[in-house]
Every structure is written in structure tokens, then in C-alpha cells.
Amino acid sequence: MVKHVLELYENGSGQQVNFDKSSLFFSSNCSQGARDCLARHLNIPQGRGFGKYLGLKSEFGHSKKEVFEEIREKVATCVHGWAENFLTMAGKEVLLKAVALALPTYMMSCFLLSQGVCEDILRALASFWWGSQGTRKGLHWAKWKKLTQRKECGGLDFKDLFCFNRAMLAKIGWHLLSQLNSLLHQVLQAKYFPNGSFLEAQLGRGPSWGWRSMLKGRQALMAGLRWRIGDGQSVNVQRDPWLPMPYHFKVRTPSPLLPKRVSDLIDPILRQWDVHTDSGRDGLLSSIAYGLWRLWKCRNTLVFEGTTVHPAEAVEFMYKQHNEFLQTKEQGTETTPSYGVGGVQPSMGTQQWSCPPMAFAKINCEGAWTSQTLRGGWGWVIRNASGVFKGVGREGGVRCGSAIAAEAEALRAGLCAGLDQGWQRVVLEFDSKLMIDMLTGAVVLTPGLKV
Structure with missing residues (x-):
């Protein structure tokens, strides 16, 4: 079967497999008998691995440190081998940028390097830059992070390995988004996102380290990704990034006046932005x-x-x-906020929060209590007449005798916070009907509670 597949590949691609330069690699789940049988029929020797490709091991184990240790040692050996005593600062800068920082480029374009490996590489580069040699340590006059800044900002424009690594991985993500017919996209789509796109893909079960690295690069990609508007049929006005604005590219202030799709903002005949829509006017x-x-x-x-x-x-x-x-x-309905006696506004089910009158503050209180441990907790939030957040507080694990006692403590904590902020007129909002009746005098106070 395997030999037949190889023959089909040769006929379809026009390339012939050189069995003299080939070797077989098996997983640990394959029995020794099956390995020997397949190797005998194909007349291919068994190997211990795929070896290296462009200086990188082809197989990954559970320990990533062994794989990345080689690149760390290569950078350290390269830096320590330079006769830095005979180099000017300009010469050191050229060597670091052109050689040392270029060594891990291929590995960083495929995999996410661990933080420890990046720190070891940067430590070796910093020691070389500041003149450390052997037991003699040079004085580090500035942090390496300062040196990675642009020259017009006071730095030396060295690469930040953490950011550069994620930028290279984001480049792979962009390739997956723009080259849908590529072999890499087809393979990854079949395994990780068969029913969606790369932007919607999840980690999945048993993912490879390469796929985990691509998802890390996707975070950097989405931070600067935005739509280029064509007909606007696939772009949501308020949810998708499409505006030519820096950093966010989205509508900052959602509004029900805006249409759902960007295509509704475009004149279908003139193919221009329609600034005279009825909804906009x-x-x-x-x-x-x-x-x-x-x-x-x-x-x-x-x-x-x-x-x-x-x-x-x-x-x-x-x-x-x-x-x-x-x-x-x-x-098709009108709602008017209603306020109870004494400024107490009872919550009605899932009624939306409403602003208090002008010059008032609204205090939302809530208490909770469990009979198994006889302990409770409470919290409060203060907002002004514009709905602007003014304060919040909570307390938990306090011993109290009943649920109504917890509600009373929540009310007390909220009122004390309002007085501390200087509010003279407040509206209280909570969901305890019994507490509201106690405050308005409809029922007698529960023994042990004081108003």
C-alpha cells in the first residue's frame, strides 16, 4: 500500500523518490515486527529520526528545552568566539544585528521560543555588548529593553526577541488567511478548523507545538488586522475592525442608528459612501x-x-x-422609570438599570447568605445621574444570622460609602421585598435589625 502511494506520487509530480537516500521512521506504538516487515518490502533502512532541516530538529518531544537549547548554545558560542577587545562599538552593533540576532530567525518563524531561551540569548548578547569576558563583568549602563528602542527614541534599534518571535508567527497567520489554496492551509484546515477559518480556530485535542505557536501569533495579527472594504456585504459595522483609525479600527461608540452591514452605507450604483441615507438624516x-x-x-x-x-x-x-x-x-413601547417611597426603587425581575434623577446617586446593593455555614456576604455599586461609575465595594465570609441580615448589611455598607463620597440625595435599588417593606413601615422590623 505504501509503495503504491509512492508510485502515485511519482506519476503525478514527475519526481522520483531516491530510496538510497531515504530512511524509515516509526512511532513508539508500532511493533518491531511491523517495522522490519515494512523495511524489508520497501528495501529502506530504519532510522532513528528525520534528522535536521535548516539546522532545526524535525521531531519534537515533550521537552522543548532540548530542541531550543541548540540555538541558545549556537548564539552563545558565536558571541563568545568574537574577539570583542578589538572591536569598536559600531563593529559590535553590526555583528549583533547581522549575525547573532539573525541566527534564531528561522526557528522563531516556525515555533514560539520559551521565555527562558529568549532571556538566555539576550543575556549573552548584553554581556558581549557591555564588554563582559570570562570572569570580568562589564558595567551595564542601560537595560536591553532600552537598547531595543528606535534610534530616534534613544535606543540602538536592536531586535526585541519576544516581539520579533510573535511577529514572525503572525506572518504565518497572514499567509493562512491570504493563501487559502496553499498546502499548509489545507493541511491545517483539515485537522484544526474544518468548519471555519483560521481566525475562529480553537486549540483542539492533541495539538502540535507548531499549531500552539501559530495561535500565539494570531493574537498579534488580530491586534492590527482590519477589513479592506469592497462591497461591504461581509463586514459588520459595529463588531468588525474596518475603520481607517489607528490601534482599534472599530466603532468606539455603538449606536442603534447604524446599519448592520457596511454595504448599507455604500451607494450600490455610484459605488461611493452614501451620506444621504434616511436613517442617518x-x-x-x-x-x-x-x-x-x-x-x-x-x-x-x-x-x-x-x-x-x-x-x-x-x-x-x-x-x-x-x-x-x-x-x-x-x-413599540414606552417605559418611564418609577421610584418608590423614600427614594427606594425595587428591582422588578430583569428590568434594565435606569439612571436616577439629576443630582442624585443610585446605590445598588445585594446580600447573600447560606444556612449551612451561617455566613454571608454583600456588595454595592454607586453611579451618578449620568450612569458614570463612582465606587464599588464588597465583603464576604462574614457570620450573620439570616438572609435579611445580609441584605441589611449590604444596605448599610452602600449608604456609608455614599456618605463618605459626599452624596446627600441617593436612590437605593435592591431586590429584597421584605427589606423595602421594613424601610417603608409596611411590616414590623425583624428582631435584631435596626434602621
């Missing part, structure tokens, strides 16, 4: 209306209450209310 008009209304509310708050609203909070609150209005309009 209506959204612009409604945004202007809400902005003017919010300016009027801020003016009234200053005139009648003497409270100055920060411009950033006013804009954020305007945007939040505008989104709530649009979402309610799409659902």
Missing part, C-alpha cells in the same frame, strides 16, 4: 433635538437649583437617553 435630527433639550435642562438646573453640570456628563447623559428613546421606539 433622521438620526442626526434627533441627536440635535436631544442635544438642545439637554442644554435646556442643564440651564434650568443651574438657574433653579444652583447646580453646575459638567459638560462631559451632560453629553454622556444625552447620548444615553437618546439611545433609550430609540430602543423603546423600535420595541
Whole structure:
């Protein structure tokens, strides 16, 4: 069977296998009888491994240190063999960049080097650069990280092996994304992502070290990956990176006004960006209306209450209310926040969080208790009228007698935190109906609790 496959390969490729230069390599699961039988029929000697290819071992074991140790020793031997006493600093720089830092390039383009190996290589390079030789240690005037910076930033433009390693692996990821018909892509797709793409692939069962390294490089690739817009049919406006902006390439502030696909923003006839869509025009008009209304509310708050609203909070609150209005309009219903007696707002199931009135802070409290250990815990969150986070706290593993006691402690902790921050008017929100009835006087206080 194996010989027939080799014959098919020869007929299809036009290349003939040289059996005189070939050897057989078997896994440990193959019996000795099967090995001898196959070697006898093919007339090929058995070998202990594939040997090396471009200075790198072809097979990997459980210990990666043995595989990467060779490249570390090669760099160290190369550096220690140079007569650094007869070299100027410029000569050292040329040798390090052109020879020493180039030695592990092929290995780093295939596999992720361990952190220990990279540190050993950098340690040897730094010792050579600062004049260490034998037992004499040179004075290191700057960290190696400083030397890896660009020359205009005060460094010497040496390679950062950690970043360079991941950049080389990211290059393989880009090859998998752009060359879908390549042999490498077809082999990896058949094993690791048969029903998806490389960007969606998981680690899988029994992955090789090469595949693990590619997934590490994918993280660096996705940090700078963005779509180049054609017809825009496959690109999501708010989720996918497609904007020509540095670092993130995504829409920073999601909005229900935006369409789902980028193709909805393109004129299908003129093949240009459509800046006159109905949704964009209506959204612009409604945004202007809400902005003017919010300016009027801020003016009234200053005139009648003497409270100055920060411009950033006013804009954020305007945007939040505008989104709530649009979402309610799409659902066809209107919701108005309702507040209970004494500023207590009970939580109703999965009701969404709503902002308190202006100049108020909302404190969300929650307590938990278990009867097996008679211990409980609680937490609280404070946000202002614009929904801006102001503080959070928690405590756990405290001994208490009941669940209502834990709820009361959560309420107390939240109120104390609000007083410490200087809030005079607050809205409390929690999910204990019994505690709400106690605070409003609907039921008698539980013995042991004080308000």
C-alpha cells in the first residue's frame, strides 16, 4: 500500500523518490515486527529520526528545552568566539544585528521560543555588548529593553526577541488567511478548523507545538488586522475592525442608528459612501433635538437649583437617553422609570438599570447568605445621574444570622460609602421585598435589625 502511494506520487509530480537516500521512521506504538516487515518490502533502512532541516530538529518531544537549547548554545558560542577587545562599538552593533540576532530567525518563524531561551540569548548578547569576558563583568549602563528602542527614541534599534518571535508567527497567520489554496492551509484546515477559518480556530485535542505557536501569533495579527472594504456585504459595522483609525479600527461608540452591514452605507450604483441615507438624516435630527433639550435642562438646573453640570456628563447623559428613546421606539413601547417611597426603587425581575434623577446617586446593593455555614456576604455599586461609575465595594465570609441580615448589611455598607463620597440625595435599588417593606413601615422590623 505504501509503495503504491509512492508510485502515485511519482506519476503525478514527475519526481522520483531516491530510496538510497531515504530512511524509515516509526512511532513508539508500532511493533518491531511491523517495522522490519515494512523495511524489508520497501528495501529502506530504519532510522532513528528525520534528522535536521535548516539546522532545526524535525521531531519534537515533550521537552522543548532540548530542541531550543541548540540555538541558545549556537548564539552563545558565536558571541563568545568574537574577539570583542578589538572591536569598536559600531563593529559590535553590526555583528549583533547581522549575525547573532539573525541566527534564531528561522526557528522563531516556525515555533514560539520559551521565555527562558529568549532571556538566555539576550543575556549573552548584553554581556558581549557591555564588554563582559570570562570572569570580568562589564558595567551595564542601560537595560536591553532600552537598547531595543528606535534610534530616534534613544535606543540602538536592536531586535526585541519576544516581539520579533510573535511577529514572525503572525506572518504565518497572514499567509493562512491570504493563501487559502496553499498546502499548509489545507493541511491545517483539515485537522484544526474544518468548519471555519483560521481566525475562529480553537486549540483542539492533541495539538502540535507548531499549531500552539501559530495561535500565539494570531493574537498579534488580530491586534492590527482590519477589513479592506469592497462591497461591504461581509463586514459588520459595529463588531468588525474596518475603520481607517489607528490601534482599534472599530466603532468606539455603538449606536442603534447604524446599519448592520457596511454595504448599507455604500451607494450600490455610484459605488461611493452614501451620506444621504434616511436613517442617518433622521438620526442626526434627533441627536440635535436631544442635544438642545439637554442644554435646556442643564440651564434650568443651574438657574433653579444652583447646580453646575459638567459638560462631559451632560453629553454622556444625552447620548444615553437618546439611545433609550430609540430602543423603546423600535420595541413599540414606552417605559418611564418609577421610584418608590423614600427614594427606594425595587428591582422588578430583569428590568434594565435606569439612571436616577439629576443630582442624585443610585446605590445598588445585594446580600447573600447560606444556612449551612451561617455566613454571608454583600456588595454595592454607586453611579451618578449620568450612569458614570463612582465606587464599588464588597465583603464576604462574614457570620450573620439570616438572609435579611445580609441584605441589611449590604444596605448599610452602600449608604456609608455614599456618605463618605459626599452624596446627600441617593436612590437605593435592591431586590429584597421584605427589606423595602421594613424601610417603608409596611411590616414590623425583624428582631435584631435596626434602621
